[in-house]
Amino acid sequence: MATIHIHPKAQFAKKNSKLQSMPFKVHADCDANVEQYFNSYVKTTKDNYFKSSFRGYPLLGKEVPVPDGYVGLVLHESIKPITEKEERKLRITNTFSNITFWNWDKVPSKNDSIIKALEWIEIAEVLHSPIVEE
Numbered sequence: 001m002a003t004i005h006i007h008p009k010a011q012f013a014k015k016n017s018k019l020q021s022m023p024f025k026v027h028a029d030c031d032a033n034v035e036q037y038f039n040s041y042v043k044t045t046k047d048n049y050f051k052s053s054f055r056g057y058p059l060l061g062k063e064v065p066v067p068d069g070y071v072g073l074v075l076h077e078s079i080k081p082i083t084e085k086e087e088r089k090l091r092i093t094n095t096f097s098n099i100t101f102w103n104w105d106k107v108p109s110k111n112d113s114i115i116k117a118l119e120w121i122e123i124a125e126v127l128h129s130p131i132v133e134e
Helices: 113-128
Strands: 004-007 019-021 050-054 057-065 072-076 088-096 098-104
Touching (some): 050 098, 098 113
Parallel strands (some): 004 088, 019 098
Antiparallel strands (some): 050 057, 072 088
């Protein structure tokens, strides 16, 4: 089994990123001007959802908070391991407290995987907390 080492980077430890989870993968490994080409076109609906598009396809989004007591971390791995058994070294580049979750042309709901995973954290805490007798 591999060991994962996470090294904090002091100058980014307190920065709060605007994280977006998109329903697609872009096959590129470069920076994108998200503010200019995406964020500036996002509209808020009357139901507090977000509406936008990517390459002409409609997107609907919702801001989902990280559970109380947790902080989301953005990690970067500069050297990828060749095998699964090698040690991995990750650096914290940013933090986040909310995720904007997007779906293709449908409102994000409790049935979506990220929303379920974040809810499971709270359920797991209750399941694994000690039972207090009254």
